[in-house]
Amino acid sequence: xxxxxxxxxxxxxxxxxxxxxxxxxxxxxxxxxxxxxxxxxxxxxxxxxxxxxxxxxxxxxxxxxxxxxxxxxxxxxxxxxxxxxxxxxxxxxxxxxxxxxxxxxxxxxxxxxxxxxxxxxxxxxxxxxxxxxxxxxxxxxxxxxxxxxxxxxxxxxxxxxxxxxxxxxxxxxxxxxxxxxxxxxxxxxxxxxxxxxxxxxxxxxxxxxxxxxxxxxxxxxxxxxxxxxxxxxxxxxxxxxxxxxxxxxxxxxxxxxxxxxxxxxxxxxxxxxxxxxxxxxxxxxxxxxxxxxxxxxxxxxxxxxxxxxxx
Amino acid sequence: xxxxxxxxxxxxxxxxxxxxxxxxxxxxxxxxxxxxxxxxxxxxxxxxxxxxxxxxxxxxxxxxxxxxxxxxxxxxxxxxxxxxxxxxxxxxxxxxxxxxxxxxxxxxxxxxxxxxxxxxxxxxxxxxxxxxxxxxxxxxxxxxxxxxxxxxxxxxxxxxxxxxxxxxxxxxxxxxxxxxxxxxxxxxxxxxxxxxxxxxxxxxxxxxxxxxxxxxxxxxxxxxxxxxxxxxxxxxxxxxxxxxxxxxxxxxxxxxxxxxxxxxx
Numbered sequence: 001x002x003x004x005x006x007x008x009x010x011x012x013x014x015x016x017x018x019x020x021x022x023x024x025x026x027x028x029x030x031x032x033x034x035x036x037x038x039x040x041x042x043x044x045x046x047x048x049x050x051x052x053x054x055x056x057x058x059x060x061x062x063x064x065x066x067x068x069x070x071x072x073x074x075x076x077x078x079x080x081x082x083x084x085x086x087x088x089x090x091x092x093x094x095x096x097x098x099x100x101x102x103x104x105x106x107x108x109x110x111x112x113x114x115x116x117x118x119x120x121x122x123x124x125x126x127x128x129x130x131x132x133x134x135x136x137x138x139x140x141x142x143x144x145x146x147x148x149x150x151x152x153x154x155x156x157x158x159x160x161x162x163x164x165x166x167x168x169x170x171x172x173x174x175x176x177x178x179x180x181x182x183x184x185x186x187x188x189x190x191x192x193x194x195x196x197x198x199x200x201x202x203x204x205x206x207x208x209x210x211x212x213x214x215x216x217x218x219x220x221x222x223x224x225x226x227x228x229x230x231x232x233x234x235x236x237x238x239x240x241x242x243x244x245x246x247x248x249x250x251x252x253x254x255x256x257x258x259x260x261x262x263x264x265x266x267x268x269x270x271x272x273x274x275x276x277x278x279x280x281x282x283x284x285x286x287x288x289x290x291x292x293x294x295x296x297x298x299x300x301x302x303x304x305x306x307x308x309x310x311x
Numbered sequence: 312x313x314x315x316x317x318x319x320x321x322x323x324x325x326x327x328x329x330x331x332x333x334x335x336x337x338x339x340x341x342x343x344x345x346x347x348x349x350x351x352x353x354x355x356x357x358x359x360x361x362x363x364x365x366x367x368x369x370x371x372x373x374x375x376x377x378x379x380x381x382x383x384x385x386x387x388x389x390x391x392x393x394x395x396x397x398x399x400x401x402x403x404x405x406x407x408x409x410x411x412x413x414x415x416x417x418x419x420x421x422x423x424x425x426x427x428x429x430x431x432x433x434x435x436x437x438x439x440x441x442x443x444x445x446x447x448x449x450x451x452x453x454x455x456x457x458x459x460x461x462x463x464x465x466x467x468x469x470x471x472x473x474x475x476x477x478x479x480x481x482x483x484x485x486x487x488x489x490x491x492x493x494x495x496x497x498x499x500x501x502x503x504x505x506x507x508x509x510x511x512x513x514x515x516x517x518x519x520x521x522x523x524x525x526x527x528x529x530x531x532x533x534x535x536x537x538x539x540x541x542x543x544x545x546x547x548x549x550x551x552x553x554x555x556x557x558x559x560x561x562x563x564x565x566x567x568x569x570x571x572x573x574x575x576x
Contacts, residue, residue, distance in 0.1 A: 008531035013361070013437035015428035040559040076426020076446040083406040083425045094407050098538055101429050102405035154555075158548035165544035166537045167432035168399060176540040179548030187555050210569075211562045218558030222551060 007237040009170045014299050020074040024067050025160050025291045028108070029186030030193055031063025032157035035115060037190055037215060039150030041208065043143060052208040054122035054137075055197045059190075060153065061119040064112045071108075085109060100163035107155040114149030121145065157190075158183035164294065170301040171294065174237035177229045178294070184223040189287040191216035192280035199273055209276075213264060220283065224257040227290075245297035248289060256286010315415035316458065317516030318467065318475055319483035320389055321490055322528075323502065325474040327356060327370055327387040334469035335368040338454065342444050362390055364442030367451040368466050373527060388519070388528050389466070389475055392417065392438045392451035393506060396513030399537050400430035400439060408448075415480070415516055416453040421445050435512075435534030453517075480516055487520055494520075505530060512536065 038056025041049040072081045080088070084105040087094045096102040121136030128134065135141050161182030164172035172178065191212045198205050198212075231238060231249070241249060260279040335341070342365055343349075352358050355372035362369045369390045376383030398417045401409040408423035409430060419430070419439075424447035431439045431448065442449040454464035462468075467477035476483060487507055494502040502522050506515030512534055525532050 006526060008435060008533055008535070011437055011529055011531045012435060013431055013440060015431040016441070017428065017432075036555075037559065040556070044560065044563050074427075076428065076441050076448075077424070080406075080425035083408070083423060084427070087407055088423045089420075094405070096403075096405065096407075098541060099403045099405050099429075100541070100544075101403065101427065105405060154552050158552060162541070162544040162548050163429075165540040166403065167429075168435045168535065168537050169432045172432070173537060173540065176543035177547045179544045180551035181547075183548055183551040184555065207566065207570075211559075211566050214562035214565060215555070215559050218562075219555060222554055222558075226547070226551070 007170065007174060007235070009168050009173045009237060010301050012168050012170070015169070017074075017295060017299070020070050022291045022295050024070040024074070025182065025295070026189070026288050027063050027070070028067040029157045029160065029182060029287075030189045031060045031067060031115070032111065032153035032155070033183070033186040033190035034063065034193060035060035035111070035118070035153035036150045036157065037187065037194065037212070039146035039153070041211070042146040045211070046207065048205070049208045049211070050125070051205055052194055052198055052212070054125065056190075056194055057115065057118040057122045059193055059197065060115045060149075064115045067108070068112065100159050100166050104156070104159040104163060107152050107159060111149065111152035111156050114145055114152060118145050118149050154183070157186035169298050170237055171234065171240045171298045174235065175230045175233040177226055177233055181223065181226040181230055181290075184219050184226055185287045185290055188216050188219035188223055188283050191219060192283040195276055195280045199277060213276075216283070217261065217264065220257050220261050224253060224261075227253055227257065240297045240301060245293050245300070248293045252286045252290045252293065255282055256289065260286075313413045315480040315516060316453070316478065317394055317416070317480050317483060317518070318391065318453070318464070318477055319487050319518060319520070320391070321474050321476065321487070321520045322386065322388040323494060323499070323520060323522055324472045325370070325387040325389055326472055327372055327385070328471060329370050330469040330471060331389050331466035331475055332359060332366065332368045332370060334465040335451070336366070338457070338465035339367065339452075341365050341367065342442070362438050362450070363440040364449040367391065367449070371528060375523075386522060386527065388521070389470075391466070391517055392453070393436055393512075393518070394453055394516035396509065396516060397536060399433040399435060399512070403429050403433045403537055405429060412455055414453065414455070414458050416455065416458075418452045418455050419448055419450060421447045421449065424448050433537045435531050483518075487518065490520060
């Protein structure tokens with residue numbers, strides 16, 4: 001009698017990470033990447049890019065607030081959220097460089113601070129140009145916030161995938177490319193949100209949109225490549241994707257990556273507004289579905305008891 | 312530090328009485344499931360189903376019978392936390408709630424755990440889960456409170472066949488090796504020790520004598536540390552960040568070039 005060959009990750013138990021975490025991975029990723037893209041526009045862009053920079057900082061702030069709520073509520077003991085940062089028995093800082101959740105908690109907290117400062121500067125730039133808060137948007141303080149917030153933001157957008165890889169769960173622990181995949185997906189999602197926000201407010205901001213489209217195209221191409229890399233790296237654990245989850249992942253690749261890429265094939269020219277909006281919506285839907293597939297396909301593996309019976 | 316202590320579970324003498332489960336629940340005051348009326352699982356004599364925050368011992372029943380049931384055997388195994396020397400749960404715990412004790416065992420401090428449940432994803436054996444009463448991650452403590460006063464763990468004391476043996480690791484390993492030779496001499500060729508040497512996660516301080524492949528008992532063949540993926544996982548993230556940054560910077564250059572050509576035209 002032979003045991004059914006099963007990847008070792010299939011013998012583990014579910015952490016009950018559900019919709020709250022799916023939404024956090026999606027929203028937190030977009031927040032981090034939106035700040036990263038806005039910081040690039042802030043540091044290397046033009047004066048004409050400022051409206052999009054401000055939008056990006058505000059998108060990041062909104063995302064951080066929602067993410068913080070999602071993360072705290074998802075804890076089984078929400079009031080102990082601060083145990084992630086402070087050792088509850090000694091009062092000393094809690095930090096494990098080798099645990100992505102520990103590093104991610106610090107990155108998220110720092111990102112929250114820089115996001116708040118950047119958003120405050122963006123607000124002052126429009127509403128209170130004479131106030132000293134404006135220095136948060138311009139000059140050296142503004143640049144420093146862009147650099148620090150951009151770095152912590154890109155970390156927040158990518159660490160979630162690394163955290164999943166640093167587990168023993170099906171699919172997550174079977175691939176080490178999830179960090180790159182989540183980051184590229186967050187970047188394309190953030191570009192899509194900024195495109196939507198800009199067009200929705202009736203702005204043309206053609207020069208910023210042109211840059212966002214370029215970044216989005218690069219991020220989508222990277223996402224497509226890494227998506228395939230993840231599936232290839234799974235080996236025997238790819239059986240997780242047999243059935244509905246594989247179909248959903250194919251939908252991410254086709255509807256959320258390839259179709260949006262084809263929709264803007266026209267070289268250098270910005271597609272017309274409806275095309276742009278449709279493409280951005282597809283990218284966002286694909287990014288969300290990607291997180292749904294990654295979380296719930298792994299959760300669907302359940303080996304009952306000893307797992308194997310009969311001769 | 313006291314001598315490393317642990318369990319040697321000899322599945323060849325387990326009779327599936329579940330005294331270990333009962334003793335564990337009684338001593339550790341673990342709550343009943345489903346108001347004391349858990350549904351029948353339909354899986355042999357096993358209604359505990361799996362290790363969890365409420366069940367820190369779980370007796371597995373594996374029925375190996377031929378189609379006409381003329382030949383066959385029962386395998387029974389009392390599963391528990393393996394108290395790994397290199398413990399994946401302890402490694403990733405972001406609050407520092409999981410500690411190694413002076414007995415070289417692994418314990419979750421309930422008052423420090425905030426229920427992030429990362430330890431559940433890290434454990435290669437599916438041992439940990441959230442206790443619905445404390446709402447924190449819980450598992451076998453190897454009766455840390457009893458050990459501190461010189462008692463043995465409740466399950467080992469209750470086990471009527473000495474399938475669960477408690478003691479200093481070095482002594483248990485000698486016992487296990489002798490028992491393995493005895494069984495192999497009797498013709499149990501498939502008998503093997505699981506986690507007794509330091510190859511598996513630095514050694515399991517709760518190790519087993521099995522009568523079949525690990526997979527048959529629902530045990531991973533080669534459990535690994537989750538941090539095995541940390542380096543390449545980080546590389547994939549950093550590489551993606553660099554690519555995105557370069558794409559962004561080239562985007563500015565291309566934009567400028569397009570604008571200049573527009574101006575020339």
